[in-house]
Amino acid sequence: MDIDVFAAAHAREWDRLDELVRRRRSLTGEEIDELVELYQRVSTHLSVVRSSGQDPELAARLSSQVARARSAVSGAHSSSWTDVIGFFTRVFPAVLYRLRWWWIGVTAGTLAVATVTGVWIATNPDVLAALGTPESIARYVEHDFANYYVENPAGSFAAQVWTNNAWVAAQAIIFGVAFGLPTLGVLFLNAVNIGAAGGMMFAMGRGDVFFALILPHGLLELTAVFVAGGVGLKLGWTLIAPGERTRLRALGEEARAAIAVALGLVLVLFVSGLIEGLVTGWVTNTWIAIGIGVVAEVLFLVYVFTVGKKAHEEGETGDIKDAPAAVPVAG
Template sequence: MDMDAFVAVHGPVWDRLDELVRRRRSLDGAEVDELIELYQRATTHLSIVRSGSADAMLVGRLSSLVARARSAVTGAHSPAWREVVRFFTVSFPVVAYRAWRWWLGAALGSLAVAYVLAVWVVQDPAVQTVLGTPEEVRQLVEHDFADYYSEHPAASFAGQVWVNNAWVSLQVIVSAILLGLPIPWILWQNAANLGIISGLMHAHGKADVFWGLILPHGMLELTAVFLAAGVGMRLGWTVIDPGPRRRGEALAEQGRAVMSVALGLVAVLLVSGLIEAGVTPSGLPTWARIAIGALAEVLFLTYVIVFGRRAVREDETGDIEDAPDLAPTA
């Protein structure tokens, strides 16, 4: 076979393929089809050249072109570090930011329920007798509540707290599969527990102990629970009102968003667990422990607002890149 003639005939095809590969991010539908067709033809040409020519430069040129075209057609895999960076700077914060009304609503509703129950317990001694015998209540307010934070080694306690908090948030996330319907009940249980214990501690003059132990880690921990509840309920609402998108497409996007939050909350709850195990029972002054918890809360909210707002301005949804239900077609 005359390789000079072969190159003369097919050289324009290779040049056109090289041009399309270089402009792959700005191709229209027809050009994408052309890219795929030329890639298939160049692959055949490479096979012919390899079997009929000893020209290493020609083989190398075609091999490089076919490899770059394959990457453009099939999509190159991003480095793992880039995916991690994108997750923490785009995916997680933008999902949290877009759902802020939902988790703010969950927070206000839960805190209102806890406040009402706490006031009820403080003002009605009869309610306290229903909650436990005088000995049981005394044991709780004098010993059990404070001892809970110091009876285990810090490392093991941090792990225990992390798992427990992750389990609560996981229940909320999983409830999204049921359109978020169980989430209000889970929030009610959490708020009722907080309100009852708060009421008992206040009624027995232990308000300083209660707030000094609950606030350092509780601010970030409850925020994580409210965020999980917010995105879960938002997923349920998407089924009812998918907006301009098809219901299946909207549900798939929000489902992936829920998973992004679930993964992000692993890190958030780890920080909360470390504070609960290392700061809450420490010998630091109460104001210092609360200040550390407040700082962690402010940093987290600032992170969500700054990175989330920026991602919204860039029209990011937090969905994975090249989502399967949004694959471009020509």
Template sequence: MELDVFAAAHRSDWERLERLVRRRRKLTGPEVDELVELYQKASTHLSVVRSAGEDPALVGWLSGLVARARSAVTGAHTPAWRDFTRFFTRTFPAVVYRLRWWWIWSTVGSLAFATVLAVWVINDPRVMAALGPPDYIRQIVEHEFANYYVESPGASFAAQVWTNNAWVAAQAIVFGAFLGLPVLYVLAMNSANLGVMGGIMFAHGKGDIFLGLILPHGLLELTAVFVAAGVGLKLGWTVISPGHRPRLRALGEEARPAIAVALGLIVVLFISGLIEGLVTGWVHTTWLRIGIGVVAEVLFLAYVFTLGRKAYLEGETGDIEERPAAVPVAG
């Protein structure tokens, strides 16, 4: 199909539709009928243009026009609370479930790297010496690691870690567009910090303190980071291997759900931030604070593998809702 010819043939209808949409509150009866007719035509045209996949700018402009025309035709939109409910009961968990193998393998690889690094720190005195002088290491083990969680007021500390973790997760997703390579760097740095600190604490007989302070918030927090990294790696792989789709179209179809994941993880990381700021350093019963972290992690995984799986099997993709379906195009 010659897209330029197609667009030129229908441009006048689109421009007329745009003018009617702008005047939708002052339309006469015949103009309302014309608006409905042109909206139906534009929806079909959008399907054709999207199927061609040759002009993302035209697809974006025409999508916006069709969306505004739909609003003018229906005269109402879904209430915000319904959009909110649908997002957290279908869109977000479905995308996380669909991409589960990407973040599961990110989790496995990252934890394996952290474990190897920790074992190296524990068993090689030269590595421990390279990390700092003995007095510095002793200060970390006996004071700084535990004090980190109580040296600031709980609420402000929770806000601080939430902001930091949300930024890390956003980087992991956004960097995916650069072939996924920066995502691997983010994962490596995150795992290195975990492995080195764990190695230092275990080497000095403080492994119980390390796990007792990391697990309450770390289970959910690290899961969120690994989910973000998995989504970013999927974006990177889409750029490398878009399959049968044009590369820009494939990237767009993965990027839109990725944005949904980024928004959903803000809430997940808010919860882990609350646990880190209000539970990790302030609940002194070890089994209780670890139990809180385990419950939060189990609830998240159950949420993804029940609601997410159900929505995914029902066809939820996380892409833009109610876009016109593609139609067969000859030529």
């Protein structure tokens, strides 16, 4: 198909649809019928352009036009809450389920690196000594590690933690476009930091304190980071092995799904931030505090493997409806 000839043949219909959308509040009955007919026709044009894969810019233009026309036909103002509910009951969990093996792999790898790092530090006095003076390590273990969770007001601390964790998760996803290499760096550094903290605590006989303060919020918080890392690595791998899709088309589809994950993780990290700010260090009963973290983690996993599995099996991919077939690139 000659895409230029196709565009020239249908340009008048596209311009007319734009005109009707702009005047949607003052259309006559005949014009409303025309708007609906043109909306359906241009939706078909969009599918044709996407299938050809020849002009991502035209696909993006028609995608935007179809979205505006749909809003004019159905009334976008009345569907906002439906969209939000649909996002959290279908789109977000479906992507999490579809990419589950990526973030499960990241979870296993990160825990392995953290464990090896922690054991290495805890069982090698020379390595421990290289991390600081005996006084500074003792101060960290006996005071600083626990005090970190209670030295600031709970509300402001929760907000600070939420912002920081959301940024780390966003980095892990965004860096995926660089073939996933920076994502691996973020995950490795995070694993080493966790292992180093645990190693120092265990070396000084405070392993119980380490787990008591990490587990309440860390179960859900680290799962969110692992999910972000897995999605970022999937994004990077898509550039390397796009499969039967063109590289740009594959990247566009996976990038839009990654954006859905990033948005959904904002809520997940908000919950973990609340637990870290209001439970960790403040709830004195260790088992109650850990129990709250376990419940939050179990609910998240049940959400993914029930709601997400169902949506995935029904065909939900997490891609944005009527989105362009490729991500925009600089000309």
